[in-house]
Amino acid sequence: MQSVLAQTYNSIEVILVDDGSTDKSYDAAKQYESNRVFVLQQKNAGAAVARNTGLAIAKGDYIQFLDAGDVLGESKITVQVRALQVQPRKVAVSTYKQFTTKEEIANGVYPDQSDFIYSSDDPQDFLVNLWGEKGHLNFIQTNCWLVPRALIEKAGHWRNYRCPDDDGEFFARVLLASDGIVYTPGVYNYYHIAPGGQNQLSRSTNRKYLMNTLLTIALKHDYLKAYGAHSRLNSAIAAQYYRFAIDMFPTQKRLSAIAWRRFKAFREKPPKLVLGGFLIQIIAKLFGWRTARLVRYYLRGS
Numbered sequence: 001m002q003s004v005l006a007q008t009y010n011s012i013e014v015i016l017v018d019d020g021s022t023d024k025s026y027d028a029a030k031q032y033e034s035n036r037v038f039v040l041q042q043k044n045a046g047a048a049v050a051r052n053t054g055l056a057i058a059k060g061d062y063i064q065f066l067d068a069g070d071v072l073g074e075s076k077i078t079v080q081v082r083a084l085q086v087q088p089r090k091v092a093v094s095t096y097k098q099f100t101t102k103e104e105i106a107n108g109v110y111p112d113q114s115d116f117i118y119s120s121d122d123p124q125d126f127l128v129n130l131w132g133e134k135g136h137l138n139f140i141q142t143n144c145w146l147v148p149r150a151l152i153e154k155a156g157h158w159r160n161y162r163c164p165d166d167d168g169e170f171f172a173r174v175l176l177a178s179d180g181i182v183y184t185p186g187v188y189n190y191y192h193i194a195p196g197g198q199n200q201l202s203r204s205t206n207r208k209y210l211m212n213t214l215l216t217i218a219l220k221h222d223y224l225k226a227y228g229a230h231s232r233l234n235s236a237i238a239a240q241y242y243r244f245a246i247d248m249f250p251t252q253k254r255l256s257a258i259a260w261r262r263f264k265a266f267r268e269k270p271p272k273l274v275l276g277g278f279l280i281q282i283i284a285k286l287f288g289w290r291t292a293r294l295v296r297y298y299l300r301g302s
Contacts, residue, residue: 001014001016001029001032001037003071003072003073003074003190004066004072005032005037006074007072007074007075007076007077007078008074008075008077008078009075009077009078009081012036012060012077013036013038013058013059013060014032014036014037014038015038015040015054015057015058016029016032016037016038016039016040017040017041017042017050017051017053017054018039018040018041018042019042019044019045019046019047019049019050020041020042020043020044020045025068026039026041038057040053040054040057046161046162046166047067047162047166048158048159048160048161048162048163048166048170049158049160051065051157051158052157052158052160055152055157055158058149060149061148061149061150062077062080062081062084062146062147062148062149063146063147063148063149063152064076064077064143064145064146065142065143065145066143067142067143069192069194070141070143070189070190070191070192071099071105071189071190071192072143072188072189072190073094073187073188073189073190075186075187076094076146076184076187076188076189077146079184079186079187080092080094080146080184080187081146083182083184084146084148084182087179087180087182088148089148089151089178089179090178090179090180090181090182091145091146091147091148091151091171091174091175091178091180091181091182092145092146092147092181092182092183092184093117093140093144093145093146093181093182093183093184094117094144094183094184094187094188094189095110095111095113095117095144095185095188095189096113096140096141096143096144096188096189096190096191097109097110097111097188097189097190097191098190098191098192098193099190099191099192099193100192100193100194100195105190110188113138115129115136115138116129116130116136116138116140117140117144117183118181118183119180119181119182119183120180120181121179121180122180123175123176123178123179123180123181123227124176124224124227124228124230124233125230126175126180126181127172127175127176127220127224127236128224128230128232128233128236129236131220131236131237131239131240132235132236132239132240132243132271133232133233133235133236133239135239135271135272136271137239137240137243137271137273139168140171141167141189141191142167142171143189143191144189145171145174147174151174151177151178152174154177155170155173155174155176155177156173158170161212162206162208162209162212163209163212163213163215163216164204164209164210164212164213165213165216165217166212166216168216168220169216169219169220172219172220172223172224173223176223176224176227205251205252207252207255210248210252210255211255213244214244214255214258214259217237217240217241217244217259217262220237220240221233221237224236224237234266234268235266235268235269237266238263238266238268239268239270239271241259241260241262241263241266242259242260242263242270242271242273243271243273244256244259245257245259245260245263246273246275246289246293249289249290249293249294250290250293250294250297251297275289275292275293275296276292276296279295280292280295280296283295
């Protein structure tokens with residue numbers, strides 16, 4: 001909230017949605033309430049529903065999502081609004097930096113994300129590249145985007161489900177409804193990673209949520225196909241299934257097997273993935289990724 005209220009762009013309406021917190025978060029949020037900060041509370045329903053709750057009353061021409069614990073660079077919205085005023089049918093994107101401690105925000109070290117965050121007039125090609133058609137699977141964190149409200153109304157609101165890749169599904173629709181992506185260098189989104197990744201849906205072991213991830217891969221495939229032909233579309237979706245199959249083994253063997261069958265059906269070459277340290281990589285090369293995953297699992301004790 002402090003990073004939002006410190007934005008150099010002054011014409012901001014803030015909608016803070018408490019998604020059924022069980023600590024004192026709601027009380028803390030109420031302290032920010034003002035004529036431009038609205039605090040809502042709902043029964044716990046997940047991030048996607050909370051975002052839709054906010055969208056239902058939002059009046060602004062541009063929408064900036066921000067998850068709990070994350071931080072926006074102070075000029076992010078100013079720079080991205082300016083970019084979209086020139087190219088109103090596009091979506092603005094910034095780079096992001098992961099952090100655990102506040103000191104990491106200000107240390108001046110930023111990752112090179114130019115391979116997958118850049119300006120493009122072809123949203124389909126941008127997504128195909130992002131999702132791994134070149135063998136490198138990447139993601140863009142939710143808060144990096146600034147979206148014209150009109151594009152969200154065109155593409156549709158968030159899908160009402162809990163899924164580690166709910167933003168992947170949502171922004172696939174939004175980008176494909178746009179005229180492209182405009183990258184805004186020099187402004188940043190800071191993505192908070194708790195120690196060990198606790199309480200992150202992206203690290204969930206809930207079978208229903210993980211099944212929704214499989215559904216999301218299929219939906220993204222459908223969206224890309226409906227947009228039009230692309231020579232590398234299948235390799236990107238195959239890479240998604242391949243990554244999922246590996247990540248789910250051995251803790252979710254049935255889901256891993258489903259994803260593996262879907263990957264094989266594409267008849268694409270597997271992407272080059274780092275499964276672990278030097279020893280794990282050697283084991284994968286000699287005995288296959290399943291053996292490597294088993295060894296890593298038992299070495300870690302989880």
